[in-house]
Amino acid sequence: MGSATAVSIPSTKSLSVVVVDDDVGAASGFCRAIGALGHKCAVAHDGVSALGLIERNDADVVVSDLSMPGIDGLELCRAVRVRKDRYIYFVLVSAAGDKQHVMDAMRAGVDDYLTKPIDLDALEARMLCAQRVVGVHRALITRNKALRRDSERYLEVSRVDALTGARNRRALAEDLRRAHGSVIRYGGPYAVAMCDVDRFKTYNDAHGHLAGDEVLKSVVATIRSELRRGDAIYRYGGEEIVILLPQQSVASATAAMDRIRRQVARATPVTISIGVSELAAKDADEDVCIRRADTALYRAKSAGRNRVVA
Numbered sequence: 001m002g003s004a005t006a007v008s009i010p011s012t013k014s015l016s017v018v019v020v021d022d023d024v025g026a027a028s029g030f031c032r033a034i035g036a037l038g039h040k041c042a043v044a045h046d047g048v049s050a051l052g053l054i055e056r057n058d059a060d061v062v063v064s065d066l067s068m069p070g071i072d073g074l075e076l077c078r079a080v081r082v083r084k085d086r087y088i089y090f091v092l093v094s095a096a097g098d099k100q101h102v103m104d105a106m107r108a109g110v111d112d113y114l115t116k117p118i119d120l121d122a123l124e125a126r127m128l129c130a131q132r133v134v135g136v137h138r139a140l141i142t143r144n145k146a147l148r149r150d151s152e153r154y155l156e157v158s159r160v161d162a163l164t165g166a167r168n169r170r171a172l173a174e175d176l177r178r179a180h181g182s183v184i185r186y187g188g189p190y191a192v193a194m195c196d197v198d199r200f201k202t203y204n205d206a207h208g209h210l211a212g213d214e215v216l217k218s219v220v221a222t223i224r225s226e227l228r229r230g231d232a233i234y235r236y237g238g239e240e241i242v243i244l245l246p247q248q249s250v251a252s253a254t255a256a257m258d259r260i261r262r263q264v265a266r267a268t269p270v271t272i273s274i275g276v277s278e279l280a281a282k283d284a285d286e287d288v289c290i291r292r293a294d295t296a297l298y299r300a301k302s303a304g305r306n307r308v309v310a
Contacts, residue, residue: 019044020062022046033120050062087134090110164235180279191244193243193275193293196272222260273305275308
């Protein structure tokens with residue numbers, strides 16, 4: 001017969017424990033015993049001060065007497081369970097060990113139950129169990145944080161064009177929607193420019209698609225180098241590029257795009273034509289300004305290319 005495979009259960013060696021008991025001597029004895037087991041321990045003598053101590057010490061475990069003035073052990077456990085950022089292992093201590101008391105404690109959210117007088121071996125067993133449970137929860141928190149980071153990273157990658165490094169059409173749709181909402185709520189100008197590489201197919205046919213890819217990357221890099229910090233650039237599709245320009249009127253955006261057009265002509269082997277529009281609050285949706293910019297771009301192409309039309 002083969003031997004059973006051991007299951008690895010995450011645990012944590014040292015626990016932060018808060019002991020709550022209105023009996024000063026009992027609380028002190030608990031704390032000494034817990035400290036002897038290798039854990040950090042702090043003492044509170046009522047439920048109200050315990051809540052503050054649990055928060056300050058970032059407690060892993062609470063060992064609380066049931067009968068206390070003010071907030072008793074069950075009420076304290078319910079208050080602890082409100083905390084959602086991490087799990088706190090709760091051990092209730094009472095002289096009453098009958099079934100009804102134990103069931104009431106479990107329904108209140110207690111993890112374990114100890115009856116007085118306390119057996120030190122029983123206390124150690126509860127601390128070992130707490131180590132495992134707290135270890136599992138810590139591992140889950142760490143894993144969930146890593147998953148969230150990975151999810152955010154993948155989400156960002158899914159919004160970037162792999163060739164040029166510009167944001168993609170999906171990102172443009174999301175950013176345009178937010179921009180349109182901002183214009184409706186707060187007003188202010190918001191310009192959109194649509195650029196197209198002139199005679200790109202001819203360039204591709206003459207030099208090959210790899211050269212065409214390099215040109216697209218060069219055009220995007222040149223445009224990006226001329227933009228302000230708050231502007232954003234997107235690859236719309238093929239050789240079409242869209243630029244969002246917050247706090248820019250059509251007139252100022254046209255002037256900025258003409259400067260960029262000239263720089264592209266100097267820095268790359270191609271030229272670009274550009275159509276400029278303004279995102280308006282009265283637009284039925286955010287796509288309206290894209291259609292206006294596209295119409296302006298068509299006029300720029302028809303007028304001879306390598307120009308800006310608004």
